[in-house]
Amino acid sequence: MMAIKFHKPVLLEEVLNLMNDNMEVIVDATCGNGGHSYKIAYTYKDSIKALYCFDKDPTSLQIAKERLLEFDFVRCINKSYVEVGSVLKKNKKRADFILFDLGLSMWQITSSQRGFSFKSDEILDMRYNPENGLPVYLILQRINPIDLAKVFKAYGDVKGARKLANVIVRERKRTKIKTTFDLVGILKTQYLSEKEIQKVFMSLRIYVNNELQELITGITRALNVLNNNGIIAFITYHSIEDRIVKRISNIQGMVKIKPYPIKPKEDEIKQNKSARSAKLRAFIKGGDYVEETPYTLFNTMAFDFPSPFFSA
């Protein structure tokens, strides 16, 4: 059997530095292959009472579950992190530390065969959970050009988004667009560089997984089950994610921990290129936190994001 190449956790030591052995209930909102969770569980095995590991991707989480078997306080939950609040409430728990490591994992790019990379020929799916929603290739068959242009612009800042959307809608009548290479073939007729193709792929991935809407909901719900003096930390890889996360310091009772944001050191980037755009931000919850504030704070932003449930 071929050995699984796990995702390499980013800014691992820096995340551990935010923790201490008074933290009993921990949430890894995006467990992936369990890289962060494993190190957290191992380092704090004597003080942790519960470590809740969420991930939308059932296969990634199954890998994590097997790696984390030795820790009896680990609970793996194959749900979106928008459920962190409800799951903790149901278990009558509040969290001392919550980690969101956003985006997708290297394992998903190299091994899931769901079309996340434009460099290998795979079915154009891109869903973190292939049991929910529609794959990208079906969305591309149905979406209208105006919405498609909005997706390219809002999530990828793709140049000539309107023209590109029209080309795709024209081409889908003539030829099938089912695989990554089908799409890449069309994009190349428009002379897109690799960087621009990557932006198109990223925008479709963010859209199909409703990533930014879920991030906003996930943050607001997670904050409501964070203990006073609890810490919430985010690793972002994309400027829009970072813009959303930064807003947390405007919420009454949430205090930015300094010197964050922290970026990976040269050495880490040398060993793991995909860490190069990562930023770690962390916030501590104070006693004067007001539960309703996050919704109003983020609401205006949420309207700017096209959601697959409206236009596909």
Ligand SMILES: C[S@@+](CC[C@H](N)C(=O)[O-])C[C@H]1O[C@@H](n2cnc3c(N)ncnc32)[C@H](O)[C@@H]1O
């Ligand atoms: C960068 S990876 C996390 C890697 C992980 N920290 C590790 O060390 O293996 C991001 C993960 O978030 C998951 N994800 C994305 N959106 C999610 C959501 N709304 N809820 C739960 N998991 C999500 C992806 O499936 C992916 O596995």
